[in-house]
Amino acid sequence: MxxxxxxxxxxxxxxxxxxxxxxxxxxxxxxxxxxxxxxxxxxxxxxxxxxxxxxxxxxxxxxxxxxxxxxxxxxxxxxxxxxxxxxxxxxxxxxxxxxxxxxxxxxxxxxxxxxxxxxxxxxxxxxxxxxxxxxxxxxxxxxxxxxxxxxxEMPGMEGLELASKVSTQEAYFFGDENATYKVSALDIGIKKNILRNLAKRDCYIKVFPYDTSFEEMGSWNPDGYFISNGPGDPEPLKNAIQTAKDIIASDKPLFGICLGHQVIALANGVSTYKMYNGHRGINHPVKNLLTGKGEITSQNHGFAINREETESHPELEITHVHLNDHTVAGLRMKNKDVFSVQYHPEASPGPHDAEYLFDQFIELLAKSSKVKQEV
CATH class of the missing domain: 3.50.30.20 (Carbamoyl-phosphate synthase small subunit, N-terminal domain)
Structure with a gap:
């Protein structure tokens, strides 16, 4: 028409x-x-x-x-x-x-x-x-x-909690119940293609509302945990930050994307800030500091984590940086199976340079599953 x-x-x-x-x-x-x-x-x-x-x-x-x-x-x-x-x-x-x-x-x-x-x-x-x-x-x-x-009269984005507006109201399952690995995912704005990428890698996912406790997420004995992307300022997400702290303390694998990345940083005492413009597009250049390789990435975020605090943190390591403004694009914990990125490895329609991050998570789940079986 x-x-x-x-x-x-x-x-x-x-x-x-x-x-x-x-x-x-x-x-x-x-x-x-x-x-x-x-x-x-x-x-x-x-x-x-x-x-x-x-x-x-x-x-x-x-x-x-x-x-x-x-x-x-x-x-x-x-x-x-x-x-x-x-x-x-x-x-x-x-x-x-x-x-x-x-x-x-x-x-x-x-x-x-x-x-x-x-x-x-x-x-x-x-x-x-x-x-x-x-x-x-x-x-x-x-x-x-x-x-x-x-x-x-409209409130600004800084200090605004929006995850509750988009999160599921009730827990649900995604994928094949006979899959090899079980993943508990905290939905603070999850994208379907994240779930698809986990499911096609032999994961059965239980997706929980934004304010779910670690105890509830762990009640079905998952092999690992995931914290999703989402909208708004990460700092008001006190429940999610506490849940991330408890997951980290449990020594189970944890993977976070975007808002999940910021929540993991906050759980480690690293602050976040509102960016002047943010990163939104499908052609953002990122360097993987572990491999030295460049990646073209899809990004969508208006907040970022403090780089100086991350660099000085004894238990954190910066794994990826944004090549335009040198903001932190990825981190991992040195003594835990915990990592996160400030961009979208599940990007649809693309690019797909960063899909390997899901494979890295699966490797951690395999190790966790093996330990669980031995116990």
Whole structure:
């Protein structure tokens, strides 16, 4: 379906800057969030359904969005998690044979507001210079003062706990119950492709809500533990941090991704901070300090861990660094089977340079399983 006549729309930033555009059709109204941008050329459906993006207005830097439609099997969660979409050219038609919906139909089904015809090159340049900030997109363009007042009431991302908004409410299983390894996963915003990557490596996973204790996660005697990605500030996640401490004390293998990486750092007394812009895209360069090899990675985070504190920590070792700004992209504990990364080795549609991290986790699970059998 094509919309010949689009309603006027706008993006209002917290500092008062306004960018004008058009509604793509479908949902109209107003939506608030922290504005951020993703530089990926593909994978927009995975981005929109990634729980880590909960509460954020997504600017896509690729000039065309929607041109290959959507497919139900490619969502990273059960619904759209972004607060709204801002793009340059919105494609109503799609050409991919195995798509089951247009992007407009997909957004309509998820009641998601989207605006197009925005000068996204200028917008991204502005965000780079002035940092990520709260914003509002709206088709209600005639009362700018009202939008400004409402935007002032919106809490900032720093100090905001959002994992509870996206986590499962009840524990559930994923994979083959006859698999070799059992993994307890703490869901603070988990992506489906993480579960797929574990399951295809012979793991049976029990996924627990964000505030689950170590005692409950360990009640079915897993071979190891996993802490997922997710949205918001990691510091308010006191229960998850305590659970991570208890897992570490148990001497069982532990793997963390993104928000899980930050939780593991906090469990070791390393602080986190809000980044000026964050890392979001599928072409971020990372160096593996253990092998000396470079990796092209998918990243999505607005917080990072303190590098100086990590370097001076007697039990931690930095394993990966981001080559653009030298932030910590991975760590491991020296005397424990615990490691984590600040990027997405499960990235779909890619890149896949870092999938070996799942294999490393499986090696640790095999060792843990062998010890358990001997006992």
């Amino acid at each position: 094509k919309y010949q006549s689009k309603k006027k729309a706008l993006l209002l930033l917290a500092d008062g800057t306004v960018f004008y555009g058009k509604s793509v059709g479908g949902k109209e109204g107003t939506s608030f969030g922290e504005v951020c941008f993703n530089t990926g050329m593909t994978g927009y459906q995975e981005i929109f359904t990634d729980p880590s993006y909960f509460g954020q207005l997504m600017v896509t830097t690729n000039a065309h969005i929607g041109n290959y439609g959507t497919n139900e099997d490619e969502s990273e969660s059960d619904n759209v998690k972004i607060a709204g979409l801002i793009c340059k050219n919105f494609s109503y038609d799609y050409s991919r044979p195995d798509a089951d919906k247009s992007l407009l139909e997909f957004l309509e089904a998820n009641n998601t507001l989207a605006i197009s015809d925005v000068d996204t090159r200028a917008l991204v340049g502005y965000i780079r210079d002035h940092g990520a900030m709260n914003a509002v997109i709206s088709t209600e363009v005639d009362d700018l003062d009202k939008l400004k007042e409402a935007l002032k």
